[in-house]
Amino acid sequence: MSLQTRVLGSIALLLVLALLGGSAALVLNARAAAQTEVHTAFHGAAESVRDTMKGNVAHTVTLREVVASFEGQRHVRAALVNEDGRVIVQSQIAQLDNPAPGWFAWLIEPAPLSITIPINLPQFPCVLQLLTDPRSEMAQSWGHVVTAFLTMLAFCAGAMAVVSLAFRHALRHLKDLQAGMLDVSRGHYQTRLEARGAPEFAELADGFNHMAGRLEQFSDSNRRLEQQINQVQEEERAGIARDLHDEVGPYLFALQVDASALVKSTEPETRGRGQAIRDAVMHIQQQVKDILRQLRPASELEFGLEAAIADQILFWSRRYPAIRFERSVGSDLALDRRGEDTALRIVQEGLSNAVRHGNPGLIRVVIAGQPDGVRVSVEDDGGGLKQSAAGLSQMGLPGLEERVRALDGRFIVEDLPGKGVRLVALLPDRRVREVA
Template sequence: MPRLSMPLFWRVCLINGAVFLLGTLVLALSPATVSARPLLSELVVLLLGLTVIVLVNGALLRTVLRPLDRLTAVTGQIDLRHPGLRLDEEESGPARPLVRGFNAMLERLEVERSTSTARALQAQEAERQRIAQELHDEVGQSLTAVLLGLRHLMDTAPERSRAELDELRGTTRTSLEEVRRISERLRPGDLTELGLVSALAGLARATSARNGPVVRRSLPSAVPELSSETELVIYRVAQEALTNVVRHARAGTVDLSLALSDAGLVLRVVDDGVGIPPGAMGAGIQGMLERAQMIGGELDVRSHGERGRRSGTEVRLSLPLPRRAEP
């Protein structure tokens, strides 16, 4: 059976009416009287009675309107990138229906944002897969054909042209390697073929090989069985974190670790670079945060000191382990 709820306006009117009625009854039943020309003592009594009425009315209205003040304060703190903020319904008193509706609205907004973010990230991954496939099949094969043609020309070209052809062949080979590298970043083949641990190890080696900082890795020999979506999120967060280190941190070393505990799985990328300003939220960090929330994880990005000093930055992704079905 649905609960009847009185509108807030009528609650305020009812409180005021009850207070005024009570004050009227007290004056009517009390022996106090007021002369045609009020005496000072009578004015004091009236003033005290008015003060009591105002205080009682204010105390009763405070119980009704206090949740609205909390609601106003919480509204300014809402950030759908950090879900979970709610008002306490038990302490809302007469405004409980309003607070319950506000919390329900927040929950719907968070669910809708999470769903739309998941769809956007899935579409992004699908587009990356398509571009990677086209780079491999179209551009890669074309460059391979050019290399074969240049090799054939070098066998038949005069001696004076071979040096130029060899230089052109080296440029083409470098371009082919770059296309393959870009394709690998768009579609991590190691992740599907060799698993998460091997893919992270390969990512660390590739980062160090591209004139980047030295990446020291600490990875387990195996991890519990994870969904393909979860593995992809872990890989993408590590990839984005290492990319940010190479581009912005000016770091000498980076520690990449994946640790397993009773609480869950923790990915950490820690560098010894210049750090980031507090509260920084660029597109890369925002993307990592949305990916983490999509699989129920928590992302924490913090600097170990002041901006401009070699304080270092830590990116920490915490994921709960999937529960095993009891036999």
């Protein structure tokens, strides 16, 4: 149940309870007031009739006048009854425009009172009866209660409307905050909230902005750090490659020359050994060349990304002839030199992981342009991600993620259990990145 529903529901419940309590109090008041009003009127009337009767009531005309004086009264009725119990004449209370409903009358009706006054007229023995009639009083109370109830109802409805408006207003700020949090969790650290509304919300927005600002700073400095690390790594690899090339290369060449000289010997055994040494040296030379390519793939980019990827595939296909390699590299990709370098590293690590950790029959490399950048994917059918074996450095995938993040791209490792692994990188359009 949402917070809004809970709070508004609780307030509505309280208001309904208050309404019920108020209505009960109104009914109790009305009941007490009706009783007082009707009984007071009755006692007053009885007193006055008794006073009249003390005088000389010599004929029925006077008695009829007494009864008629009660005509249209609100609380008391009078009747003249003869000795046979027949009503000779009786008064009626005033006409009721809006009588109280039965249930309300039942709730507040006062106890009935009556009095019988014997009249000593020798030729017309009779009695004068007075009795309470609360209908008029109850109709009046009903009117008051309805008015008071409607007033309370209007107040409750107004209070509910004001509270729900205030709540909706407050929730709007919370929704802004929620959207901002979501944005930040997606890495959009430039998101800021407008500090408006109640001071509490303005403070919340200030706090959020401060947090997003700090995250933006951290993210910038992280990115710079990653770039520096990548650069240092590049330089280190380049240094190792240079050393390998400069230190080992000449000696291998010298060995090859010496072995060639031995091959020309007249001694058959020396000739045979010379040939074996020359074959071994040529093999080492080929290995060193491959290692140099691995260490300095960027240099291969001088012939373009497609050529560099073809080289990588050749490197592995020579060693794993049973694996089928497929490649598709789109033309005119929106990548700058760093983007191409990153794409090549992804392919390099993807190929190496697939042959080392999976048991694939097919490895597919696809680099394709997209409206907002370039999608690089390396996919194998080697059975899915394996548990990492102890002793492996496991720096490959995290390193790729850092590289891609340094370019503001996205990197995903998709595990397709039973099928294989797919590395996907979305590298932003170089024009977007250059503007940023």
